[in-house]
Amino acid sequence: RPAGAPAGARSYEPRSLATHTTQTNVQQLFNYFRLTGDRKYLARVPEALAWLATCRLTPQxxxxxxxxxxxxxxxxxxxxxxxxxxxxxxxxxxxxxAYYFNHDHRATPSHYSAGRNINIAGMQATYDQLNAMTDAQVAELVSRSPLNTTKPRALPKYFSIREVDFGDLYVGAVMTTPVITEAAAQAVITDLGDKNHWLTRLPLVTNPYAGNGPAAPWTGTEYMSKHVGDIYDTSPYDAVDPPRLPPYEVKEQPLGISTANWVTNMGRLISYVAPVSAT
Incomplete structure (x- = not known):
């Protein structure tokens, strides 16, 4: 591979251009423009959007x-x-x-997205809005940029209720909490009950470790588009959508303790008892 040429980030990824990474990079260019006011960050966005328009999935x-x-x-x-x-x-x-790649769009792995949702229209609208800003409007925006701060300023009060974005760091910005009603907060308490934990359906389970799997070739297709292979594969998978092959059986998602569910519930309670509002 020539120096600087595209390469797969993972061993099973082809050398290629990634549509979702292109979208992310365009959105980052928008952020860089808002932070700095330098129009060079917008200059080649139209080229990226034009390219994305040439490589859509077909209806077939x-x-x-x-x-x-x-x-x-x-x-x-x-x-x-x-x-x-x-x-x-x-x-x-x-x-x-093993993994391999080709031009066949069928029978792709379920654990790795073969397609992406690219919002060209949304990016075009953002580009048009930013590109139309006057120099005075850009200067006002940049004056509030966190890159131009001249003295210490408090960070947002909470970081776990939602992800902090660039906009939350501008002068005068307030990272508000969601509005949680008393009924919604009480529902969280009621769900806790007399327990010291919340239970929730776990979206993924794993096979117990059973040692190395067989090396004999497997020519079936039952595992091609599933999250997991045979019983020797410890990859996480959804209990309601296992491979349709014994000993797998469709089962209800088990109850368990989820750190994500805990953070969500605590975020709701915090937002109710100690909310942050814009006023």
Whole structure:
């Protein structure tokens, strides 16, 4: 690979252009412009949006792969042809299986998104709004940028209720908490009951470790579009959507303690008893 040429971030990713990374980078360019006021960060955005418009998923591709529902673009675009490249997997475990990629949009892994939802219209609207700002408007925005602060300023009060964004760090910005009603707060307390923990349905389970799996070739397709392979595979998967092959059975998601659920519940209670408002 020539120095500086695209490369896969993971060993099973093809050398390609990534549509979702392009979208993320465009959004970051918007942030850099808001922070600095330097119009160079907007200069090549139209080129990126124009390219994204050339490599959409086709209606046929979406219809033939349920995992592409709600997606607009392939994840990976081949450098030479500007067509999508799709990751696949054969085998039943790491000892007899491997990843590969080609142009076939069907039978992609469920644990790795073969398609992405790219909001070209939204990015175009943001670009148009930022590009139309007058020099005076840009100067006013940049004057409140966290990069231009001249004295210490308090950070947002809470960080776990939602992700802190650039806009929360501008002078005069207030990172507010969501409005939680008394009924919603009481529902969290009621769910806790006499326990010292909250229980919730766990979206993922794993097979217990059973040693190395068989290296004998597996030519079936039962695992190709599932989160997990055979019983030797400890990859997490949804209990209600296992491979349709014994000994797997469709089961209800088990109850358990979830740190994500705990953070959500505590965030609701904090927002109720000690809210932060814009006024």
């Amino acid at each position: 591709q979406i219809a033939e792969n349920p995992l592409l529902n709600g997606r607009t673009h392939p994840t990976f675009i081949e450098l030479s042809s500007n067509v999508g490249r799709f990751v696949h997997r054969y085998g039943s475990n790491i000892w007899n299986g």
